[in-house]
Amino acid sequence: MMDMKSVESKWQAKWEKTKLNVFNKKNADKKLYVLEMFSYPSGAKLHVGHWYNYGPTDTYARFKKMQGYEVFQPMGFDAFGLPAENYAIKTGIHPKDSTEKNIETMERQLRNMGAMFDWSAEIKTCEENYYKWTQWLFLQLYKKGLAYRKEALVNWCPSCETVLANEQVVDGKCERCSSVVLRKDMTQWFFKITDYAEELLTDLDTIDWPEKTKLMQKNWIGRSTGCEIHFECETGDTITVFTTRPDTLFGVNYVVLAPEHPLVDKLKAAHPENADAIDAYVRYAAEANDIDRLSTAREKTGVFTGAYAIHPLTGKQVPIYLADYVLYSYGTGAVMAVAAHDERDYAFATKYGLPITQVIQKVGGETILPYCEDGILVNSGEFDGLSGEEARDAIAVHLTKIGKGGKKINYRLRDWSVSRQRYWGAPIPMIHCEKCGVVPVPEKDLPVKLPYDVEFRPTGKSPLASHEGFMNCTCPECGGKAQRDPDTLDTFVCSSWYYLRYADAHNEKQAFSTDVANKMLPVDVYVGGSEHACMHLLYARFITKALRDMGYIDFSEPFKRLVHQGIILGPDGNRMSKSHGNVISPDTYIDEYGSDIFRLYLMFGFSYTEGGPWNDDGIKSIARFIERVERIVRKSQEETNGGRTEKGAAEKELDYVKNHTIKSITRDVEAFSFNTSIARIMEYVNALQKYDAENAEKNVAFYKTCVEDLIRMLAPFAPHFSEELWEICGNKDSVFLEEYPLVNEQALIKDETEYAIQVNSKIKAKILIAQGLSDEEIQAVVCANPEIAAQIEGKSIKKCIVVKNRLVNLIVG
RNA sequence: GCGGUCGUGGCGGAACUGGCAGACGCGCAAGACUAAGGAUCUUGUGGGUAACUCCAUGCAGGUUCAAUUCCUGUCGACCGCACCA
Numbered sequence A: 001m002m003d004m005k006s007v008e009s010k011w012q013a014k015w016e017k018t019k020l021n022v023f024n025k026k027n028a029d030k031k032l033y034v035l036e037m038f039s040y041p042s043g044a045k046l047h048v049g050h051w052y053n054y055g056p057t058d059t060y061a062r063f064k065k066m067q068g069y070e071v072f073q074p075m076g077f078d079a080f081g082l083p084a085e086n087y088a089i090k091t092g093i094h095p096k097d098s099t100e101k102n103i104e105t106m107e108r109q110l111r112n113m114g115a116m117f118d119w120s121a122e123i124k125t126c127e128e129n130y131y132k133w134t135q136w137l138f139l140q141l142y143k144k145g146l147a148y149r150k151e152a153l154v155n156w157c158p159s160c161e162t163v164l165a166n167e168q169v170v171d172g173k174c175e176r177c178s179s180v181v182l183r184k185d186m187t188q189w190f191f192k193i194t195d196y197a198e199e200l201l202t203d204l205d206t207i208d209w210p211e212k213t214k215l216m217q218k219n220w221i222g223r224s225t226g227c228e229i230h231f232e233c234e235t236g237d238t239i240t241v242f243t244t245r246p247d248t249l250f251g252v253n254y255v256v257l258a259p260e261h262p263l264v265d266k267l268k269a270a271h272p273e274n275a276d277a278i279d280a281y282v283r284y285a286a287e288a289n290d291i292d293r294l295s296t297a298r299e300k301t302g303v304f305t306g307a308y309a310i311h312p313l314t315g316k317q318v319p320i321y322l323a324d325y326v327l328y329s330y331g332t333g334a335v336m337a338v339a340a341h342d343e344r345d346y347a348f349a350t351k352y353g354l355p356i357t358q359v360i361q362k363v364g365g366e367t368i369l370p371y372c373e374d375g376i377l378v379n380s381g382e383f384d385g386l387s388g389e390e391a392r393d394a395i396a397v398h399l400t401k402i403g404k405g406g407k408k409i410n411y412r413l414r415d416w417s418v419s420r421q422r423y424w425g426a427p428i429p430m431i432h433c434e435k436c437g438v439v440p441v442p443e444k445d446l447p448v449k450l451p452y453d454v455e456f457r458p459t460g461k462s463p464l465a466s467h468e469g470f471m472n473c474t475c476p477e478c479g480g481k482a483q484r485d486p487d488t489l490d491t492f493v494c495s496s497w498y499y500l501r502y503a504d505a506h507n508e509k510q511a512f513s514t515d516v517a518n519k520m521l522p523v524d525v526y527v528g529g530s531e532h533a534c535m536h537l538l539y540a541r542f543i544t545k546a547l548r549d550m551g552y553i554d555f556s557e558p559f560k561r562l563v564h565q566g567i568i569l570g571p572d573g574n575r576m577s578k579s580h581g582n583v584i585s586p587d588t589y590i591d592e593y594g595s596d597i598f599r600l601y602l603m604f605g606f607s608y609t610e611g612g613p614w615n616d617d618g619i620k621s622i623a624r625f626i627e628r629v630e631r632i633v634r635k636s637q638e639e640t641n642g643g644r645t646e647k648g649a650a651e652k653e654l655d656y657v658k659n660h661t662i663k664s665i666t667r668d669v670e671a672f673s674f675n676t677s678i679a680r681i682m683e684y685v686n687a688l689q690k691y692d693a694e695n696a697e698k699n700v701a702f703y704k705t706c707v708e709d710l711i712r713m714l715a716p717f718a719p720h721f722s723e724e725l726w727e728i729c730g731n732k733d734s735v736f737l738e739e740y741p742l743v744n745e746q747a748l749i750k751d752e753t754e755y756a757i758q759v760n761s762k763i764k765a766k767i768l769i770a771q772g773l774s775d776e777e778i779q780a781v782v783c784a785n786p787e788i789a790a791q792i793e794g795k796s797i798k799k800c801i802v803v804k805n806r807l808v809n810l811i812v813g
Numbered sequence B: 001g002c003g004g005u006c007g008u009g010g011c012g013g014a015a016c017u018g019g020c021a022g023a024c025g026c027g028c029a030a031g032a033c034u035a036a037g038g039a040u041c042u043u044g045u046g047g048g049u050a051a052c053u054c055c056a057u058g059c060a061g062g063u064u065c066a067a068u069u070c071c072u073g074u075c076g077a078c079c080g081c082a083c084c085a
Helices: A004-017 A025-030 A048-066 A082-091 A095-113 A128-143 A193-206 A211-221 A246-251 A264-270 A272-287 A343-352 A388-402 A498-502 A514-520 A536-549 A586-593 A595-605 A617-638 A649-670 A674-694 A700-714 A719-728 A775-784 A786-792
Strands: A031-036 A070-072 A147-157 A162-164 A182-191 A223-233 A238-243 A254-257 A302-310 A317-323 A334-337 A405-411 A430-433 A437-440 A472-474 A481-484 A523-528 A559-564 A567-569 A611-613 A752-759 A762-770 A797-803 A807-812
Touching: A004 A095, A004 A595, A004 A719, A025 A031, A025 A070, A031 A048, A031 A498, A031 A514, A048 A070, A048 A095, A048 A523, A048 A567, A048 A586, A048 A595, A048 A649, A082 A095, A095 A595, A128 A147, A128 A437, A128 A498, A128 A536, A193 A211, A193 A223, A193 A405, A193 A536, A211 A536, A223 A246, A223 A388, A238 A246, A238 A254, A238 A334, A238 A405, A246 A388, A254 A302, A264 A272, A264 A302, A272 A302, A272 A317, A302 A343, A317 A343, A334 A343, A388 A405, A536 A559, A586 A595, A586 A617, A595 A617, A595 A674, A595 A719, A617 A674, A617 A700, A617 A719, A649 A674, A649 A700, A674 A700, A700 A719, A752 A775, A752 A786, A762 A775, A762 A786, A775 A786, A775 A797, A775 A807, A786 A807
Parallel strands: A031 A070, A031 A523, A254 A317, A523 A559, A567 A611, A752 A807
Antiparallel strands: A147 A162, A147 A182, A223 A238, A223 A302, A223 A405, A254 A334, A302 A317, A430 A437, A430 A481, A472 A481, A752 A762, A797 A807
């Protein structure tokens, strides 16, 4: 039997030499951009997840190549980021050194995988020739007004000593280290992703993505239609609230501000008698960690400010409260409280003895408060008698007329905070000048290089801040002394545009050429984990749209089709993790069986999008299967041409199975259903073996073409092995230059098909029926069958249902 | 709490727009070849029954000639969001 290891390295060397996997620009009109999410070199080695993402997707790519597409399948490294820096803090090994070393190992392993990656387009986001353009991207967004700085409450991880994006906070904890996240005021750079909220939402309809992922993005964007309403405050300020229920406006009993609301200080000054209580409450709200604060079960608490606001329609005074059930980050950070028709407001009003005014009446039934459904308006002046929907519209229109508010669409999505007080990232290309303020680094001065000799141990400040050589610079506007921005960019910025750079990876003058990008993109099929649904995948869409609006590209969505692979769990059914002690290393399997067999097993043993617990029982059976194929091929080569030349029943049967197999694979691979594809190939192998065993005198020429077709079919699934077999069959060129076998529909037409025959929906017989008969003729054939005739004897046929090529159901009585 | 996905043999998993449930493989059993078999090949394999047949896709209903597939309820698992005004 073949030594898989040497066969694999032999073919990897040949592919490299013949540049088999390099994208040929001449065939750009047939391009197919197949992309896997690039690797993050945090660990030194590839894990099962990498293999599961890249192996099967490579099979898809190779399959499409054999179908005649010019496939572009690049690979690279998302190399900046926290883990390398955390590792550096622990061990003292510089992030650049450890990252480069990890990349070297992973790259070698990826090459050994034997995927058709086009390494000529490789990118590493931590290299100057890449992050120069990440900085360029930042400058373009800045010019366009999409990058701005604001003082903001940010999520601060005390352990990583850095700011986290909302998306990186999971259950009030740091996504990476699980420390409880605190709130802290800081000046940060933000990208105005909210400008694109509406388009990000509506364009979901134009892309072929899993519905689940689209729904997650939809919920993340969180569009809600409602009304903005202004309440005059006694300090002369205006409190603006957002509500989806303006129909309940007459039922407002009080107004609530989030404890972080900027107006709180003013109200406190106006009511010094309540200052202590307000301070205490603000402190109480700030001290509560996010987990408690976000708990639905948390008891409603709050404090009266002493101040009042004026109801915009009734002119009545309503008290202003602070309560932490109002979130500063959503809407306007203030709500109008309608105790009778909102559960939270009801609970709060009951607790603090506030009045409750019913303004909605249930249609047909008793109204039990709090009543949160739609109904007919009462106690609402001129709006009495309107339905909820009519009232929402009428009140909004009225508010607009009197200048006290109006219709408003609100989004849950917040702007993307991109500043990181971290070393291992792309420096933000901005300069702070005492005279000129914030000044962008001129594009000709890019990249702003990340210095090597930096103290990266956390101090609470950005590591770069204490590097004088980096910080001190001259202002590009006035030429005076100035300071660089000490922060680096969120690594999601690096990964939000890498798919564009791949297409033009060696361009030294631009991030990418517009022409090339428009030809090569969008990515036709993008494959990666679903954990990126609301982060990377949303950011990349935003950046694409922003670049389009700046005229750099002419398409609106980066990834036409998206596929998520499932997750391979540990043998115990838990996620693989060191703490569970259930991590499976692919390396031992690769050593024993080689890349092809490992990949085949990953494809055969799991439903690709489901994943599941690891179990290596099946891997031996794949090895056996491969050996069986090899035996068949070698044996077929020993046959001398001759034997019979005509195609008899046995040949027709084999031809049928072959074409059925081709047809199934063609459909299944397109759907990333690799397990069924391989099952069909196994059936075909069984059929070949059966033909070989049962026909002492074979049609050798025919049999040999069937065996060669098997190699072509198998090639995308077991690339090295198939190349070797192809060579054994006497072929000089790569099997990947062959066309994938095409279905001969003629071979699939059988003279007769087996029908299941039901009588009163119960299966009674299976009979062969000739092709091309009408329903009536089929019924006649069925009734003539002795078995069926016995069943229906003495009964009349009430109905006969014929499903072509499948079954006949006779309803008798 | 809200939204979503999924529950199929001992196991991994199939079943295209409702149409023969359990493809393919593992495991198991019997046999062949063997000094030997953990190699290879053949056969069998959802459950009950002596058999005709009957029961089976988490559970309970419904629609239909026909339901793993559609609908309602319910239990369980997983994922996402979570005081969203």
